Amino acid sequence: MxxxxxxxxxxxxxxxxxxxxxxxxxxxxxxxxxxxxxxxxxxxxxxxxxxxxxxxxxxxxxxxxxxxxxxxxxxxxxxxxxxxxxxxxxxxxxxxxxxxxxxxxxxxxxxxxxxxxxxxxxxxxxxxxxxxxxxASAASRMTLAAEGRPIIEMGGRRTHEWAAVASARAAWIAGFGPSSDLEAGRSWGIPVSGTAAHAFTMLFDSEEEAFEAQLETMGEDTTLLVDTYDVDEAIRKAVELTDGRIGAIRIDSGDLTVEVRRVRKLLDSLGATKTRIIVTNDLDEYQIAALRGAPVDGFGVGTSVVTGSGHPTxxxxxxxxxxxxxxxxxxxxxxxxxxxxxxxxxxxxxxxxxxxxxxxxxxxxxxxxxxxxxxxxxxxxxxxxxxxxxxxxxxxxxxxxxxxxxxxxxxxxxxxxxxxxxxxxxxxxxxxxxxxxxxxxxxxxxxxxxx
Missing domain, CATH: 3.20.140.10 (nicotinate phosphoribosyltransferase)
Incomplete structure (x- = not known):
């Protein structure tokens, strides 16, 4: 004790x-x-x-x-x-x-x-x-805006290390999905989730090699981060490597309201009609609400949720x-x-x-x-x-x-x-x-x- x-x-x-x-x-x-x-x-x-x-x-x-x-x-x-x-x-x-x-x-x-x-x-x-x-109050507004689409809590790198654990717990109460924080999983039994950052892609001589390594260890249902270099080329390569069975792709930059619609069309044209689109990039409840009509399948939220989205107390x-x-x-x-x-x-x-x-x-x-x-x-x-x-x-x-x-x-x-x-x-x-x-x-x- x-x-x-x-x-x-x-x-x-x-x-x-x-x-x-x-x-x-x-x-x-x-x-x-x-x-x-x-x-x-x-x-x-x-x-x-x-x-x-x-x-x-x-x-x-x-x-x-x-x-x-x-x-x-x-x-x-x-x-x-x-x-x-x-x-x-x-x-x-x-x-x-x-x-x-x-x-x-x-x-x-x-x-x-x-x-x-x-x-x-x-x-x-x-x-x-x-x-x-x-x-929890901020997280509730975000899950309300998401209208049933899952949100991953990923704020562990944006606050005090133990505040991150408490934040993951509070966000889960308010309807968030898994947390990226492993201690939150151990301490409170919250589901945990995580794949790869841009650094992983940059570790390899090519994006294809990075994707192959991730697919080999995590399987085709993994989420590939596609905006390290060229989004379209990355998506084509992800589809090619999995014969269109890639589970999800993640976009972490750009004008998401425009980008996700374009990306959805590209995925569908390549036959990857079941591939999910996950978006991150400093999202808050207002940006999530703005994406209500967009073909987004899930969100990742970090800074805004662990800081109360403008109201930290x-x-x-x-x-x-x-x-x-x-x-x-x-x-x-x-x-x-x-x-x-x-x-x-x-x-x-x-x-x-x-x-x-x-x-x-x-x-x-x-x-x-x-x-x-x-x-x-x-x-x-x-x-x-x-x-x-x-x-x-x-x-x-x-x-x-x-x-x-x-x-x-x-x-x-x-x-x-x-x-x-x-x-x-x-x-x-x-x-x-x-x-x-x-x-x-x-x-x-x-x-x-x-x-």
Whole structure:
């Protein structure tokens, strides 16, 4: 086990130390992890990272080496060091399952426990969800634009080596096909794929020799990269060497909207009517959408997906929303909220329902504040238990997250499936209890500036 405990902002520990000396560190609290708003132009986001967060929580331990570092640097005094040495999260976590959609204000994760044990998890949770959900959100837009055609994730050479593994995982949840990253395959069971780069072709005295070597080791169903020198000559040679049975060719340059149509005609004229055309070349969701009517059979995407396609973070935050006034574990919590300009929060414990109309289309994200929203027959509750009294109960196969995403995205209204600049697909509605009735607090969509 490698401890994840020092993947933590120092101020988490300085807060705990001060709270301990003030006698308030062990009051029961609830924190929400949520995005204040969706990135500009996005109609929805995709939750990814829950499984990694639960893995990180399991390994969140302060061993002798971590304690020694903290005490030597003066971060921890004796009281804090003693508590950290025995740290085990004993609280409760509820949240959105991976693959689920989220919207402005969605409480993606709700963490409850003592102030000390909950606040110390802030950096770990935010770093995972902000990264993984950004990648999954971008990947979902790309698979939406691809309209069922496969996309290979190939961003391992465009980001930090371990971020690449997490990115491949997040992209697969959102519908990508294989990854080129071998560690992603080993760590998460994701299918892997890869053939050859231009360097392989350039290693040989001729393109024909390079193709022959690749075909001999990988078979005729391999994908030959045909734009190292002359595209047309490479295609003719690939067809000749396989009697028209070459599985696929890849194009990595040029004006793809024009080139793929010309190449398809050439392949068909040579009798290679079943040969697939795969395109790469710094693609993003907009370029994929522009190729919807072109004879493209698959895509390879790297840089844009691992960087969130222009939005490398989801802007998620982790804020206290309720707390008790004593250390009594049964003490009632009451709502607390920030009133900061442009950074206000909504106090109270949250429960979420996705409102679905009679046609199976999502209508609203309904967030109950200290009350469960009333559900009709088609509506569904979104949050599940992930950790109960310190026991992790939310683990699931990655395939479940992938299936969930496909179902959740299918609920979007047509306006929410736009790739071009869009508004939030459905409004976020906050409801609270007043007497015997539920009352809307407000909507997000025309979101108040202080949310």
């Amino acid at each position: 490698t401890s994840t405990a020092l993947l933590t902002d120092m101020y988490e520990l300085t807060m705990i130390k001060a709270a301990m000396h003030a006698g308030v560190a062990f009051r029961r609290c609830t924190f929400d992890l949520f995005p204040r708003r969706l990135p500009t132009g996005r109609s929805y986001g995709v939750v990814a990272g829950t499984g990694r967060a639960l893995e990180g929580l399991k390994d969140f331990r302060f061993g002798p080496d971590e304690i020694a570092f903290l005490t030597e640097r003066g971060v921890a005094d004796d009281m804090l060091a003693e508590w950290l040495a025995d740290y085990r999260f004993s609280g409760t976590i509820r949240g959105y399952r991976e693959g689920e959609l989220f919207f402005s204000g969605s409480p993606v994760m709700v963490v409850e426990g003592s102030f000390a044990e909950v606040v110390v998890l802030e950096t770990l949770l935010l770093s995972i969800f902000n990264h993984d959900s950004a990648v 989801c802007g998620m935050v982790y804020k206290m929303v309720s707390r008790a006034n004593s250390d009594d574990p049964d003490a009632e919590q009451h709502p607390v909220a920030k009133k900061s300009q442009n950074k206000g929060t909504i106090g109270g414990r949250k429960t979420v329902m996705r409102q679905i109309d009679e046609h199976g289309v999502a209508v609203a994200e309904v967030i109950g504040v200290d009350v469960a929203p009333r559900a009709d027959s088609n509506d569904r509750m979104v949050m599940d238990d992930l950790v109960r009294d310190g026991e992790i109960v939310g683990t699931e196969p990655l395939s479940a997250a992938r299936d969930r995403h496909a179902k959740s995205r299918a609920e979007l209204p047509l306006s929410g499936q736009k790739i071009s600049r869009a508004e939030q697909a459905i409004p976020t509605v906050y409801v609270s209890q007043r007497g015997e009735s539920q009352e809307n607090i407000y909507l997000i969509g025309e979101a108040p500036a202080n949310l």
